[in-house]
Amino acid sequence: MKKTCITLISLIFLLFVFVTHVQASNNISFPKQYRGTWYNYDNNEYFSSFNKIVISKNKMYSYLAMKDKETKKTDVHKGYSYLHKDRKHKRSGVSQKTINKYINWMTRDFVKNVHGYNWMHTYGWMQVAGAGEYYNVHKFKNRQVLTAASGADVIVDGHYYHSKKVAKKLESKKYKGFLY
16 A cells, blocks of 8 residues: 555656646647546555546646545645657756756657557656656446556556546456556
């Protein structure tokens, strides 16, 4: 359970740092099946949280509200990332000014057949370490499910649904073929 908390915080930190305005042209987008508002509910012995991911054509918004069960305090983390084409630029030896300019940019590619599923792989535009984040949209029992995963082994962080009610109902659902 503590691992879930750490993983979710890492997800938020790696992908969504600060809100910035981006002044650049963009010629890639998130696939249509990924777009929309997605909810995840996590309730364990340490905290409960509703998580939300909103994906548009070229922007991803994340919202995480974690309520500590012992202190009753709620921490809210939110942020945006803007999708851009990776120019395979030099990532080492760049100035802090350059890093700050692109801190909210991300890029994506696609990875096939990891644990039997195809994934959209996202990572920071200036990211030099870490495996990035992985997303998969799949239909289970006529229900669209967005699966978020991370790490070199593509381990599931959580499943997201189009409604809070379904997210709460299926909070601990594990689907076949994923690595948990």
